[in-house]
Amino acid sequence: MEREKALKEIYQTNRMKVCSYILANSGSAEEAKDAYQEAVIAFYENVRDGKFKGESAIGTYLYSITKFKWLNQLKKDKIRTGHHEKVKQDEIDEGPMAVLIEGEQRNQIMAVLAELGDRCKELLIQNMFYNSSMKEIAKVGKYSSEQLVRNTKYKCLKKLKEMVSARPQLEMILRSYE
Structure with missing residues (x-):
């Protein structure tokens, strides 16, 4: 129960800062939410596995994970699309x-x-x-x-x-x- 409460607080406290990075770097609102959720899961797993040592602030750590994941996603998208612009997905209501x-x-x-x-x-x-x-x-x-x-x-x-x-x-x- 306490763990869930703490994770929820961490999620809400850092969401705006991290999602703003994605939005400022060619990401959509949906991509920002997805990337941030993946980062929070990775953070949780790193804490559980003892990889997070507390040497940096949690917000900084989440920001770094998200940034790393987002840059990798951009590289994959660039390779997958052959340097063409991504097709707009009008169906997605952002x-x-x-x-x-x-x-x-x-x-x-x-x-x-x-x-x-x-x-x-x-x-x-x-x-x-x-x-x-x-x-x-x-x-x-x-x-x-x-x-x-x-x-x-x-x-x-x-x-x-x-x-x-x-x-x-x-x-x-x-x-x-x-």
Whole structure:
């Protein structure tokens, strides 16, 4: 019981940071979730088998596992597709923002999100990509209340809108998906 509770806490605490890496590096929301789940399983097995010695923070360890697995996946995909672009899988419902972010557009949006700061970036990604509730975000993001999450989201979105309106090219991209 305690083990499950601890694993759940580790999973939720590190999910945004690790999934953000995948999203920023050519991955979809679904791929990010899958890679992170695989990393958590690998972490659990490494702890169980005595391979994890606690020499690094758990978050750093999970991030490293995910990064390693993701880079290997990208290499496999590149070989499998013969250097062709991956075919879009329109059947997969990744949510409106995940579908929006492709290639150069992804880089532009991730750059803007990075300018917002980590707290805003993580909150918006969690809410927009993963459709997490304010309650979930409050718990994972260490907010004291759901209302604080709502207020922070409002301020982050306001700042994001200002930043996007200052970039006409990015504003056009976003408007084309409305």
